[in-house]
Amino acid sequence: MTQQPTSHAPGSRRPGGRTARTRTAVLEATLAELVENGYADTRVDRIATRANIAATTIYRRWGSLENIVVDLADELAVTIGLGESASLEDDLRTVARAVVTLNEDPAHRAWLQAMVSAATRSPSARTALSSVLAHRRDICSVAVRDAIARGEVPAGTDPHEVIRATVAPLYLRMYINGEPVGPADADRAATAATLAARAGLYVLPPGSATGPATPEAPTPEA
Amino acid sequence: MTQQPTSHAPGSRRPGGRTARTRTAVLEATLAELVENGYADTRVDRIATRANIAATTIYRRWGSLENIVVDLADELAVTIGLGESASLEDDLRTVARAVVTLNEDPAHRAWLQAMVSAATRSPSARTALSSVLAHRRDICSVAVRDAIARGEVPAGTDPHEVIRATVAPLYLRMYINGEPVGPADADRAATAATLAARAGLYVLPPGSATGPATPEAPTPEA
Numbered sequence: 001m002t003q004q005p006t007s008h009a010p011g012s013r014r015p016g017g018r019t020a021r022t023r024t025a026v027l028e029a030t031l032a033e034l035v036e037n038g039y040a041d042t043r044v045d046r047i048a049t050r051a052n053i054a055a056t057t058i059y060r061r062w063g064s065l066e067n068i069v070v071d072l073a074d075e076l077a078v079t080i081g082l083g084e085s086a087s088l089e090d091d092l093r094t095v096a097r098a099v100v101t102l103n104e105d106p107a108h109r110a111w112l113q114a115m116v117s118a119a120t121r122s123p124s125a126r127t128a129l130s131s132v133l134a135h136r137r138d139i140c141s142v143a144v145r146d147a148i149a150r151g152e153v154p155a156g157t158d159p160h161e162v163i164r165a166t167v168a169p170l171y172l173r174m175y176i177n178g179e180p181v182g183p184a185d186a187d188r189a190a191t192a193a194t195l196a197a198r199a200g201l202y203v204l205p206p207g208s209a210t211g212p213a214t215p216e217a218p219t220p221e222a
Numbered sequence: 223m224t225q226q227p228t229s230h231a232p233g234s235r236r237p238g239g240r241t242a243r244t245r246t247a248v249l250e251a252t253l254a255e256l257v258e259n260g261y262a263d264t265r266v267d268r269i270a271t272r273a274n275i276a277a278t279t280i281y282r283r284w285g286s287l288e289n290i291v292v293d294l295a296d297e298l299a300v301t302i303g304l305g306e307s308a309s310l311e312d313d314l315r316t317v318a319r320a321v322v323t324l325n326e327d328p329a330h331r332a333w334l335q336a337m338v339s340a341a342t343r344s345p346s347a348r349t350a351l352s353s354v355l356a357h358r359r360d361i362c363s364v365a366v367r368d369a370i371a372r373g374e375v376p377a378g379t380d381p382h383e384v385i386r387a388t389v390a391p392l393y394l395r396m397y398i399n400g401e402p403v404g405p406a407d408a409d410r411a412a413t414a415a416t417l418a419a420r421a422g423l424y425v426l427p428p429g430s431a432t433g434p435a436t437p438e439a440p441t442p443e444a
Contacts, residue, residue, distance in 0.1 A: 038343070113342040119400060120335040121260070126400045133399050164399070165414060168390035176393050177355050177386070178341060178348045184427075192387060192423055196414035205406075 025051040026058055027072050030065075035110040039069075039118030039125045066128040069115070073132040076108040082143050088152050089194040091143035092166045096186035099170045103181060116175050137163045144197070153197045161202040165193040247273040248280055249294050252287075257332040261291075261340030261347045288350040291337070295354040298330040304365045310374050311416040313365035314388045318408035321392045325403060338397050359385045366419070375419045383424040387415040 029051035033042040044065055048055035062068045080098045082091050102108045115132075118125035141159035148155055153162075169189040173179040196202065251273035255264040266287055270277035284290045302320045304313050324330045337354075340347035363381035370377055375384075391411040395401040418424065 116398060117339045117342040120339040120397065129398075130400045161410075164391055164394055168394040169386055171394050171398050172386055172390040175342065176338060176351075176397060178352045188383075188423055192414060192418035195417050195421055195423075199417055201410055201414055201417075 022051075022053055022057065022061070023071075025053055026062075026068065027075055030068050030072055031076075031107055031111060034069075034114040039114050040122060044068075064124075066124050066131075069111075069125075069128045070131055070135075072111060074135075076102075076105070076111055077136070078102060080140075082140060086150070088143060088147035088162075088197060089190055091146070092162070092190035092193050093187050095140050095143065095163065096166050096170060096190045097183060099167050100181050100183060100186045103170075103174055113175070134160075147197070154200045154203050156203040157197055157200070158202050158204045161204060162193055162197050165196060165202070166190055244273075244275055244279065244283070245293075247275055248284075248290065249297055252290050252294055253298075253329055253333060256291075256336040261336050262344060266290075286346075288346050288353075291333075291347075291350045292353055292357075294333060296357075298324075298327070298333055299358070300324060302362075304362060308372070310365060310369035310384075310419060311412055313368070314384070314412035314415050315409055317362050317365065317385065318388050318392060318412045319405060321389050322403050322405060322408045325392075325396055335397070356382075369419070376422045376425050378425040379419055379422070380424050380426045383426060384415055384419050387418060387424070388412055 026047060029047045030042070032050060033047055042065065044058055045055050047065075047068070048058055051058075058068070062071065078098055078101060080094055082094060085091050085094075102112075115125060115129040119129045137160045140163045144153065144157055144159035144162045147153045148157055166189055169192075170181050170185060173181045173185065248269060251269045252264070254272060255269055264287065266280055267277050269287075269290070270280055273280075280290070284293065300320055300323060302316055304316060307313050307316075324334075337347060337351045341351045359382045362385045366375065366379055366381035366384045369375045370379055388411055391414075392403050392407060395403045395407065
């Protein structure tokens with residue numbers, strides 16, 4: 001099964017149409033504002049000016065800056081093929097390598113750096129970033145559900161916790177320690193998460209479910 | 223073996239003496255400036271004013287804001303007793319729980335949030351934060367060296383990589399996903415890192431040593 005989100009660059013997703021052009025212009029302007037000014041100083045009215053679109057149009061369509069940022073995250077993501085292998089380790093390598101690949105995309109890196117920076121200070125940025133990352137864990141959870149179905153990991157294994165374990169060493173290097181990441185780091189993280197999942201470490205006690213608080217992350221532009 | 227850095231609150235470390243009072247005043251002023259303004263807007267001259275100490279005195283003693291921040295990190299750290307157990311898992315639990323404990327200290331959390339935020343934008347903040355964290359991994363490495371000596375993990379296991387694996391899920395929750403952490407998260411991370419280390423996963427290929435680039439992190443005030 002091939003997973004969304006999209007692999008298309010902004011603008012190529014819904015070819016043609018005024019609505020598609022509006023969306024592309026707003027997302028590109030938002031990314032540019034985030035890179036230039038950071039989340040704290042990004043304003044919808046400046047996005048409107050840069051995109052040459054009325055601010056009221058933007059508010060009507062997205063409702064808030066947070067929702068634009070969530071939509072942008074979807075646009076900056078990559079397609080990852082999960083559930084096609086017969087091994088949790090292979091699927092988790094795919095997840096971990098996607099994190100490394102995204103980090104090599106200057107636009108995605110700029111977006112995520114702005115969000116990580118802002119989230120330490122802004123509750124709305126925190127909400128937007130948490131939603132995006134929970135949504136990505138949801139998408140990747142199929143790898144864990146398939147592994148449970150195959151009997152490779154115990155029933156009750158928490159998919160979000162397995163994905164967290166897979167990506168954590170990569171985010172630590174990229175955004176906390178400031179160290180390079182490469183495919184070898186991705187593969188090592190995937191193998192470690194697989195070992196722990198097989199050992200039953202991510203079967204969490206009842207009541208400590210660690211998925212998103214809401215069943216669906218906000219997707220203002222489905 | 224009981225490890226430094228200190229467990230004392232700022233001001234209690236070197237009782238008495240003008241030098242000790244100067245250091246305490248500067249570190250307290252720096253923390254207050256970081257919390258109020260973030261790293262990017264923290265200036266040595268404002269620290270000097272707040273601490274009622276001449277800026278020239280501060281420059282003579284520390285040399286730069288980065289060095290004050292590194293010194294502050296040491297002051298905000300906690301003593302952790304490592305190498306007293308006979309089990310890598312126990313020692314890594316101690317390390318992981320220290321991360322959780324530090325996160326519960328409002329001063330330490332404010333300092334680290336300011337640094338994580340700044341490090342995405344400022345190379346000097348990145349250098350200061352990387353130095354502090356590499357220094358902490360150095361201190362914790364005794365747990366891995368002891369485990370190698372006992373034959374619990376393979377010779378050649380990279381101590382820094384084991385410590386990264388231990389703390390990564392906690393930092394991911396705290397600073398990337400914006401999720402709570404508790405002792406159960408700490409213990410799970412420690413067990414996962416132990417499993418992977420015992421399996422030989424952190425014996426890295428020659429030439430990929432992952433310790434600090436310099437043998438010693440800067441310690442302007444040893």
